[in-house]
Amino acid sequence: MSTIPTATISRLVTYLRILTSLENQGIKNTSSEQLAEEAQVSAFQVRKDLAYFGRFGTRGAGYTVPTLRRELRRILGLNRPWNVAIIGMGRLGQAISDYPHFEQYDFSLKACFDNNAKVIGQTMSGHQVYGMDALPQVVKEKGIDIGFLTVPQAAAQAAADALVAAGIKGILNFAPVVINVPREVHVEPVDFLAGLKRVSFYIINPGLKEELA
Amino acid sequence: MSTIPTATISRLVTYLRILTSLENQGIKNTSSEQLAEEAQVSAFQVRKDLAYFGRFGTRGAGYTVPTLRRELRRILGLNRPWNVAIIGMGRLGQAISDYPHFEQYDFSLKACFDNNAKVIGQTMSGHQVYGMDALPQVVKEKGIDIGFLTVPQAAAQAAADALVAAGIKGILNFAPVVINVPREVHVEPVDFLAGLKRVSFYIINPGLKEELA
Structure with missing residues (x-):
């Protein structure tokens, strides 16, 4: 194929x-x-x-x-559960860990990571926050498949490298920067403001809006 | 047309x-x-x-x-500036107000709103947080065109109603719930986990990944 x-x-x-x-x-x-x-x-x-x-x-x-x-x-590989970890428990990571529809498609949040000593060891949204040094072991023990990268832009590449080294094969990248990974790892960039560029069209063209059935 | x-x-x-x-x-x-x-x-x-x-x-x-x-x-209406307000300064609203690429396409964050007395009057990401009762006046004074709805699911419809009543014509809805608005208002739902359903495909089919030029 x-x-x-x-x-x-x-x-x-x-x-x-x-x-x-x-x-x-x-x-x-x-x-x-x-x-x-x-x-x-x-x-x-x-x-x-x-x-x-x-x-x-x-x-x-x-x-x-x-x-x-x-x-x-x-x-699409949606007939089996997938285990997810969040890397970066700042505001965005915390917001996503709270997301109520998280498990809609058999994606399960298994662990959270940060490099801030103040939050390591704390419990956020029911999950203990691990330090980045624990990444390889926790990924292995909890069978984590996918990482959500919610670290600041400047920290994104180093965090992605750590995910790859730990054996993660899929990354949802929320940082507004292109990260480089080996070919066998898939990165899906998340641009949560993409819809904004359609909103302006419909504001200036309210009459062109499609009727929804 | x-x-x-x-x-x-x-x-x-x-x-x-x-x-x-x-x-x-x-x-x-x-x-x-x-x-x-x-x-x-x-x-x-x-x-x-x-x-x-x-x-x-x-x-x-x-x-x-x-x-x-x-x-x-x-x-697309991208040849003019658009003024944006964030409704809901919880974790997600705060994370978005920090987003560094916010003004990439001439979208400008002009105001933040919340209904929590503890944050009203505070400054977040350089913006004073207003109470929801100030919405009609602030929308008018600052010429706000678009609202980002980052309130909890249960509060989304009431907040959307307030945006519509204040004259907002476009809403980016981050709450995982369908909101009802009049036909002349455009709502763009934001599903920031949509990419997750593609990640699983590429994890199980690493050899089918397209070569990027």
């Missing part, structure tokens, strides 16, 4: 969300046309995205909702 | 980011094919997205980078 565009993976996440909504409504069958309309892409794009992973559905009959949903969860 | 798909607006933001990068590299001309490749959509999609807003570029000759970039900034 060749490499897969990252945009395809983002769209699979969108298709999964749509399928979950259809399943919750008790709808049993769907089509590339319906998924395309809901995801605001072309039906050709839906079929092309799915074709990277095999053959789903039947020509003319479309897709069975629970089957395709299960397949997408398997493809 | 009819309504515009929200996905088109998101893609315009992506095209603008690509054009800014091309301009920074000193590249003067581009094409729908190049924009499509960078944005991971089809060239037809690029042309269709732009066609909602007029005719750009020349058949066969493509687009002039600075011109198309300027047009997209105008279309």
Whole structure:
């Protein structure tokens, strides 16, 4: 199998969300046309995205909702629990550790880390805060897969290096800086202000807002 | 003009980011094919997205980078400053008020609000924290256009109602709950854990990761 565009993976996440909504409504069958309309892409794009992973559905009959949903969860690795650690228990790290929908997709917060002696050993959101020196051992003992990097910009690369050295394979990077990691580690940058650039469009064009069904 | 798909607006933001990068590299001309490749959509999609807003570029000759970039900034409303207020100065509100790249796109934090008597009147990240009762007056005096809703889930709808009553036309909603607003107000939900669902894919499929140029 060749490499897969990252945009395809983002769209699979969108298709999964749509399928979950259809399943919750008790709808049993769907089509590339319906998924395309809901995801605001072309039906050709839906079929092309799915074709990277095999053959789903039947020509003319479309897709069975629970089957395709299960397949997408398997493809995306969402059919198993993932253990998460937060690196950097400043304001952002604390805010995220409080996030109520954290475990929505089988992601479980297992540990928090900081390098500030004042917070190491404290309990935050029900989790003991470890020092960064404990990272390799805690990652191993608690089976941590993914790190949330919520340290200040200047500390981000060193913290990412420590995560990589500890064997972490996925990083959600909240620091507004590009971090360098080996190819086998995946970094997902989080730009929580991205939506701001759409808000201004809708403020100046209130009449162009799409009607939601 | 009819309504515009929200996905088109998101893609315009992506095209603008690509054009800014091309301009920074000193590249003067581009094409729908190049924009499509960078944005991971089809060239037809690029042309269709732009066609909602007029005719750009020349058949066969493509687009002039600075011109198309300027047009997209105008279309997205990014050619003027926008004034922002944060509603809810808990951990998340404080973390966002500290965000160093805040003013990258001419968005300017003008005021912070909370309903906790302990923080009202205090200065946080250089901004005085106002009580929610001051919202209508401060929004008017400081010309605030956009509100960041960083209150707890249970307080989100009431805070949104207050923003709407004060005349705010755009809301970035960080609370993990759907809020109801009149049609002329645009709400952009922020799901800062969305990237998590892509991380798991790349952890289980390290070999399928796209090579970045």
